[in-house]
Amino acid sequence: MTHAPSDRTDATLLVQIGVVLLGGIMGILNSSMVTVGNHAIATQFGSSVSTLGWVSTGYLLALTVTIPVTAWAVDRVGGKRLWLGSLVLFLAASVACGLAWDIGSLIFFRVVQGIGAGVLDPLVLVLLARAAGPARAGRVMGLMGLVLSLGPVLGPVLGGAVLQGFGWRSMFMINLPIIVIAFLLALRFVPEDQPGAEQHRDRLDVVGLALVGPGIALLVLALSQAAERGAFGAWQVVVPLVLGLVLVVGYGVKALGARKIPPLVDLRLFLHRGFTVSVAVMGLSGIANFAVFFALPLYYQKIHGTGASESGLLIAPLGLGAAAAMPLAGRLSDKLGSRTLAVAGALVALVAVFGFTQIDGDTNQLWTVVAGLASGLGMGFVGAPAMGAMYRTLPPHLVPQGSSVLYMLNQLGASVGIAAAAFILQTVGSTTIGGFHATYWFAFGATVVVLIGALLISDRATPTGGDRPVVEEREPTAG
DSSP states (O other): OTTHHHHHHHHHHHHHHHHHHHHHHHHHHHHHHGGGGHHHHHHHHTOOHHHHHHHHHHHHHHHHHHHHHHHHHHHHHOHHHHHHHHHHHHHHHHHHHHTOOSHHHHHHHHHHHHHHHHHHHHHHHHHHHHHHOGGGHHHHHHHHHHHHHHHHHHHHHHHHHHHHHHOTTHHHHTHHHHHHHHHHHHHHHSOOOOOOHHHHHOOOOHHHHHHHHHHHHHHHHHHHHHHHHTOSSSHHHHHHHHHHHHHHHHHHHHHHTOOSSOOSSOGGGGGSHHHHHHHHHHHHHHHHHHHHHHHHHHHHHHHSOOOHHHHHHHHHHHHHHHHHHHHHHHHHHHHHOSHHHHHHHHHHHHHHHHHHHTOOTTSOHHHHHHHHHHHHHHHHHHHHHHHHHHHHHSOGGGHHHHHHHHHHHHHHHHHHHHHHHHHHHHHHOSSSHHHHHHHHHHHHHHHHHHHHHHHTOOOOSSOOGGGOOOSOOOOOOOO
């Protein structure tokens, strides 16, 4: 009987986690699910490949631009209300995508859908961190990591199944029943939170938003163009890259000199060592993961001659390994600390990626599947503890800003990994084993840096001593 309150608390937490993940998973799945319908969409609308690319690129850029404003909005209107409103926006945009009458309307509605996802995705982290508290941050971030890991694997599989049975429009309409259920459950189970008076008076940093949002989006665009063209010297890459860097640097200058209006993301967060190390590890993990994730199916198709569906199944262990490891790693990190688990995971991933550098055209596919599974398991034991460490060391009122930064760097890391892999394969060759060896050596180098970062992860539950943030203290948001 003495454990009943704790049991009820655990049950309530699990319900809240499930409700939030149900709503958040659609934004994560949609980023990869729709790609399998590109051919059907191009056939119906008679679109060129370059125009069709904006169905995915527009979604990604809108998502990236929206992320920075989420930290301000959650303090302004409250997490629950923002969550419900974002679900409605994502639902409306999904239905509109399914009813699109030409490629232009589809691209426009995908941009609107990306705006909804740009709020939902980082807000998932905020709501989960608030529900869990520092003591359970690891296990909850482990469950979030499971969803993030399964997204790239399940998205194309689910999209292909729906596409084959019902057509490309159904890939958007499938969101309708899921989001309606998520909305109704959120009304009941997501706790109310009201913005504090001080936060409610904060004005939106419009100039900062005009700098950092488009700046990050231009950097993502430059990286996606580099991946598409296999070259970093093309003007389609250089122009957005330079403009993006100028805008981001401009934001940095403005944010550090802000006085009356708080910046969207206070850069002094990065003076908090625990925060900086954690988000850097996550960004670098994204680079290594997506470089391998991009190259591996091409290796199967180009070197072994497997079909697209078969190669998709062969790379599934990479995501499944991470999905299996993250919940366990998150739970263990709450008890044992984050650093040891992250270091062990990075070492396992390092050995696995090194194995990829040794394969050739005669290598049995079983070994590459095992290496993929080991790489996923290792990175899973890095990701959940790193996220948990960040949320354990951040003061509660900085959680929204920290979540936005984490998600932005995760997006950038994935884009860098894909762009680098595409460039290497384009330059060295995607039909010979040498191009894949070069790509895997790049991923190996990124994993070495992940290991170095893992050694620096903080195990402390609260920011103390040299780990204390120098961001000006404010009262935490109620709830």
